[in-house]
Amino acid sequence: MPTATAAKKKTVRINGCVASAQAAKYADVDVIAAYPIRPYTATMMALAQMVANGELDAEYIVADSEHSQLSIAHGASSSGARVFTGSSGVGVQFAYELYSPISGSRMPVQMMIADRTLDPPGDFGSEHTDALSTRDMGWLMGWACDAQEAFDNHLIAYRIGEDKRVLLPQMVCQDGFFVSHITTDVELPDSGQVREFLPPYKHPYPLDPRHPVSHGPQIMPEQGPPLQLERARAMEDSMAVIEEVHKEFGEIFGRHYDPWLEEYKTDDAEVVFFLQGGHGVTARFAIQHMREKGLKVGMVRLRTIRPYPTDRVCEVLSKFKVVGVIETNMALGSPASGGALYADACAALYEAPERPLVISFMAGMGGEAIVLKEFYWMTEKMIQAQKRGKIEKRTHWVGFEE
Amino acid sequence: MATYIQIDPTQKLEPFKSVKKLPLEEYFTSGHRTCQGCESALVMKMMAKAAGPRSIILGSTGCMYVANTTYYSTSWVVPWMHTQLGSSGSAALGTSAALKVLMRKGKIKNEPINVIAFCGDGGGADMGVGAISATLTHAEYNSLILMYDNESYANTDIQLSGSTPWGANTTFSSPGKMKRIMHRRWKKNMAGMMAAGHPECKYVATICMSYGLHGMNSIRKALAIGGPTFIHSLDPCPKGWDYDPYLSHEMGELAVNSGVWPLYEVENGVLRLTGRTEQIAAGKIRRVPVRDYLLKQGRFAHFTNDDIDYFQSKVDDMWEKWLIPGVIPFRKDVEADPPPAN
Structure with a gap:
């Protein structure tokens, strides 16, 4: 068990992007693959300055596209380097081809995502669809709700991903603008x-020419199942490592995170919001207000979405009467015909002896802020459902209904 | 003057003196399942031999990935990694950058290691051209991008690429009842484009492994010179070009001797025509008519005399009208517009 050395910590006032850059510096990354796209790009701007100032000894490569960024990352990681890259919005998707090969070759590349809407609308606001659309590619994935958590998540994710029991790449996500x-x-x-x-x-x-190996060979169909099973097991087995590493992080740095879920005022809550990322900060504030009015509302914030903490989500969410999923992502034509988080939550709840009512709220689309009155409105919808014992409908588009 | 570009030391790779003096060790061996007469497999073997054991080789998707690196029977004796179809340039860049920083930080032994990324014409001239171009501007990272050009997506059943010659019959350009010539694009001039467009790239060459010693020595020069380099290899393909596999070697010779495939190198910005091409340019030997090259291949069997004449005229233009014959298609003179038809 590592012991804390004489702590020479300091508090600085920075945004999420710079916090991520700071984390990469503290992680002493070897290779950085950059390409500009808002809003994540401020992380790469900060890192460029750190390399220029000699604060960080790394190869800083400006790539010609996101596809190249991830290809550079793949080659560098395969050669033994600790690699840091990142993107936002359509940039995340331009690199899509590389996500499965990188996790398939078990390279613990780390990618910082500051969410941005895809096109359309292509505005600079935060929607989680960019990273969420890659959620099943074998990358560990989770969202921070503020800059401190973003900083911490980067260090924690490297440690988990590089653990020999895991060896998986990580997407360390934060909301564009709201956090970044x-x-x-x-x-x-x-x-x-x-x-x-x-x-x-x-x-x-x-x-390494001293110990030659071939990475990523072509396989025959009959060799596919064991290889895929290996990767699936790595993802499953990472869960124990994730818990272990978070515990150790807390012991060393004094910030104790539940790796899977943050529960806020859930002890006696009857209705809860289920969400991830920066809107959780507004939700806490809204909940304080509603609590003053006597409403038994709380929040469960998902911190790690891959691997999905199915048992934990089931155990926690089944305590409540109504769960309101705040999506901030688009999953067109999905089970709720709204966002992607609903389906995962419902799947996790399926085996619960008593299931809550589940409603999907389409809020914060296009990167709009979810304002307090919208939280009140959503709470009202949940309380109505609780009274009625059934939901009015699966998906509400917040701001488009009375 | 200050040095702005820090190129790490490379291995000393003197040219091989003769075929008889080649090292016996092979670094690309059994285990692959390429077609009979596959010249690209020969390029891989020669490339690995020329580079030697202190090498890392990256292969983008294509014949030389699919047929060469079967799980449990890899043919690579040196470390090898698959990269995506359009990733040869960027994966080489990442690998080279990793070696550089890990050596600087003392995390691995500081010694010169060759980094080679190969790609086919689909991965190189089509999908990966942007990434290769970018890599050739990163002058601090030692790597060689070798494009093995069999002039089609041969592994996926012979579809035309940007590097397929005009008029060729591929599965995306089969002659039909209404249209005899479905493929009406002229072959991309990759080596010329890479040489002309990347002033910091110290070495660009064209090779054909029908001239094996020449090809291997080009590879050794590209690796020893430092920084990013590019080699374009023309590889006859019995399956895609449709000829008897025993003719592969002869097909390469005909491509060079007909002037369709000029051999040259651009070393530190200096252009030198090499091999038979140099003799053609000097007027020591005459170009063989393209007819002799084209009609040995089933992919041109549908050509009429007019088609052959057109092909010949384009090759003649390359030799007679280009500012730098066979290399850069800028014209020497402004050509007058043809007179309007009455």
Whole structure:
């Protein structure tokens, strides 16, 4: 068990993008693959300055596309480097081809995502559809709700992904603008503590002429099932490592995160919001207000969506009468005909002895802020459903209904 | 003057003196399942031999991935990695950058290691051209991109690529009752484009492994010179070009001797025609008519005399009208518009 060294931590006022860049610096990454797209690009701007100032010794490569960014990351990681890259919106999708090969070759590349809507509408706001559309590609994935959590998640994700029991790439996500461009206090740790928590990366099978290996060979169909099973098991088995690493992080740095879910005022709650990312901060505030009015409302914020904490979600959400899923993503034609989070939540709840009513709220689309009165409106819908004992309809588009 | 570009030391790779003096060790061996007469497999073997054991080879999707690197029977003795179809350039860049930083940080032994990424004409001239172009501008990273050009997507059943010659019969351009010539695009001039467009790239060459020693020595030069380099290899393909596999070697010779495939290298910005091409340019030997090359291949069997004449005229243009014959298609003179038809 690592022990905390004399802590030389400091508190700085930075936004989510810079927090991510700081985390990459503390992780002493070897290769950075950059390409500009708003809003994540501020992370790469900060890293360029750090490399220029000699604060970080890394190869900073400006790629010619996101596809190249991830290809650079793949090659660099396969050669044994700790790699940092990132993107937003359509950029995440331009690189799509590489996600499965990177997880398939078990390369713990880390990618920072600051969400942005896809086209259309292509505005600069945050919708989680960019990263969520890649959620089943074998990458560990989770959302931060503020800059501090983003910083912490990067270090935690490297440690999990590089664990020899896991060896999987990670998408460390934060809402564009709501997190990436809002400045808050962030505690930066003592770098000695980070070295203890996150030792230098050593891949077991790098491309090395002394020990030649072939990565990613062509296989015959009959060789497919075991290879796919291996990757599926790596994802499943990562769950124990995820819990272990979060526990250790808390012990060293003093910030204790539940790896899967943040529960806010759920002890006596009857209706809860189920969401991920930066809107959780507004939700807490709205819940405080509604609590003053005597409404038994709470929030469950999903911190890790891949691997999905099915048992935990089932156990926690089945305590409530009504669950209101706030999507902030588009899953057109999906089971709720709204967002993607609903289907996962319902699947997790299926085996619960008593299931809550589940409603999908399409809110924050196009990166709109979800304002307090919308939280009140959604709470009202949940309470109505609770009284009636059934939902009015599966999906509400918030702001388009009375 | 200050040095702005830090190129790491490369291996000393002197040219091989003769075929008889080649090392016996092979780094691309059994285990592959390429077609009989596959010249690209020969290119892989020669490339690995020329590079030697201190090499990392990356292969983008294509024949030389699908047929060469079957799980449990890899033919690569040196470390090898699959990259995506359009990723040869960027994966080479990432690999080279990783070696550079890991050596600088003392995480791996500091020694020169060759990084080679190969791609077919589909992966190189079509999908991956942007990434290759980008890599050739990253002057600090040692790598060789080798494009093995069998002039079609041969692994997926012979579909035309941007590098397929005009008029060829492919499964995307089969002659039909109404249209004899379905493929009406002229072959992309990849080596010329890479040489002309990337002033920091120290070495670009065209090769054909019918001239094996020449090809291997080009590869050694590309690896030893430092920085990113590019080689375009023309590889006759019995399946895609439709000829008897025993003719592969002869087909390569005909491509060079007909002037269809000029051999040259651009070393530190200096252009030199090489091999038989140099002799053709010097007037020591005459170009063989393209008819002799085309009609040995089933993919041109539907050509009429007019088609052959057109093909010949385009090759003649390349030799007679290009500012740098066979290399850069800028014209020497402004050609007058043809007189209007009455």
